[in-house]
Amino acid sequence: MTKPHKYTASELLAILAARQLKDGQVVFAGVGVPLLAATLAQRLHCPGLTILFEGGVIGAFVEPGQLPPSTNDQRCTKRANMVLGSAEVLLLLQRGYVDVGFMGGAQIDQYGNLNSSFIGDPDHPKTRLPGTGGGNDISSLTNMIVAMKHEKRRFVEKVDFITSPGFIRGNNTRAESGLPQGGMFRVVTELAIFSFDDVTKRMKVLALNPGVTREEVQDNTGFDLVFNGQTSVTEPPTERELSTLRMLDPDRLFTA
Amino acid sequence: MPKRKKRPARQWRRARPMNVIQDTVQPYNVLRENLARRDRSLREKVVTLEEAASFVNDGTTVGIGGSTMSRTPMALIWQLIRARKKKLSCSRCIISTDGDLLLASGVSDHIVSSWFAQGILWGLSKVMRHHIEGGHARYDEWSHMAIGMRFRAGAMGVPFMPMRSMLGSDVAKRRPETKEIDCPFTAEKLLLVPALNPDVALIHVQRCDAYGNAQIDGLQFMDIDLAMAANRVIMTTERIVSNDQIRRAPDQTKIPFFCVDAVVEVPFGSAPHECYGVYEPMLDHLEAYVKQVNSDPVGGMQKYLDDYVYGPKDWNGFLSKIGLDELVAASRRGRSIYDD
Secondary structure, eight states: OOOTTSSOHHHHHHHHHHHTOOTTOEEEEOTTHHHHHHHHHHHTTOTTOEEEETTTEESOOOOTTOOOSSTTSGGGGTTOSEEOOHHHHHHHHHHTOOSEEEEOOSEEETTOOEEOSEESOTTSOSEEOOOOTTHHHHHHHSEEEEEOOOOTTTEESSOSSOSBOSSTTSTTHHHHTTOOSOEEEEEEOSSEEEEEOTTTOOEEEEEEOTTOOHHHHHHTOSSOOBOOSOOEEOOOOOHHHHHHHHHHOTTOSSOO | OOOOOOOOOOOOOOOOOOSSSSSSOOOHHHHHHHHHTSOOSSOOOBOOHHHHHHTSOTTOEEEEOSBTTBSOOHHHHHHHHHTTOOOEEEEOSSBOHHHHHHHHTTSEEEEEESOBSSOGGGOSOHHHHHHHHTTSSEEEEOOHHHHHHHHHHHHHTOSEEEESSSTTSHHHHTOTTOEEEEOTTTOOEEEEEEOOOOSEEEEEEEEEOTTOOEEOOSOOTTHHHHHHHSSOEEEEEEEEOOHHHHHHOGGGEEEOGGGOSEEEEOTTTTTTSBBTTTBOOOHHHHHHHHHHHHHOTTHHHHHHIIIIIISSSSHHHHHHHHOHHHHHHHHHHHHGGGOO
């Protein structure tokens, strides 16, 4: 058993996120922790994982120590199966070829809506964030895993702006908005793993990470979390997971 | 193959101007008339960077090729800044430090994109924030696929494309140019996004011939649709090769000569960004840039423009300021994509 504090929060995040992927899946990965976690999964339990990048890459196989600074850099294509246009790779989501979308997030709400556009009033924003990139397309069209830091200001009751839709306002509002497919599947943080209620579509706690209490998760969350009966406890990162992760990101580009 | 004499470069006849920036779909007949007026004959089009920049008129719409830090037509953007262009409306699928430069120099006051920062490694662009939050410029946000569908509609000669993302989000709500419809076949909700036919596209490639037949290695992003959609195309290229060489590998040609109005040979024309298989991004330069401009988005940016854009005698002067060590290191990494 690994002792506490032998890993950083972002290492834990990458490892727990990687565990959510299954061999044989087609996963559309954003840059940062998702790219790293998908690559980690590929080196561990998912050798048959197919990774897509919005720059226009199918079947990426990122090299250790050569993590690309964006999903539009040449490094994304090394040892890939195919390069294609950005619109073409995004259209694969629309057609339905992608099993899982895998992204980070700046701000999320109880229905899994993500905001990466504005903090404050969009007409007079306190902060103009970079925007959606492919995030809106991915979250609109496939099942999503989001890996993000757990802070009260990031886990809010209602996002200031829905950049990438989760379940909109819960219940059937996502489908009624014209998004009949996909939706939030998992949210992974350094504190816990979350899923969404089948009916209300509100975020619920699936598992707590090692040493984390219910109170701690709730205290760091800006809305009331659903705790349904038994919540399990996540297995801590193994030596193999940690050493593989550090081999992939020796410069701590995404796991500082 | 036939030889053609080079004709002297001349100011392009101006396409019929649009009355509203970028948000309006051009009527089909206008689109066709603008295209019919272009000289699409097989002719040599090689011009200098200065001449190419003079073809871009103030107040027009400009589509920028590549994505993020890749195959950015940086040399031409750099020249547009030196030529003190004004009020360009610039669209790019994902825009990075080139967006900073366009806003801070006053060349552009309107960016159409899906993502705008300096790069994921550096968080938010303080330059973008200064200009957008301060109301000095507009940044219209679309989803990445929506930008692609807008260029594609433009390339197809149709006024819109239907798509299934952006629905239900606030991204669509903030874009009055979109229309939500019930599909006439299935009654499903669809979002229509309007065609984007920029007045001029700026595209950088690894190689093309003097006629403009352009070959792109690696990631092509949205450049083919962008070239077909635009009313003019200025192609900058790492090297100009013979038409015979193009014809030896026609499958590599991604943009045909009749889309292209000018060709400029600019080695390291995407620096400090990358050009696939030739050089990777020059991250030392970019890191120093980000540090300087994010600590002072006005003064730091002005100093960068003075030192790196207005100051150098020419593009090679700019490259010299980046420095030989970094150019060599970036080239070495760039070419390594072809190593086993």
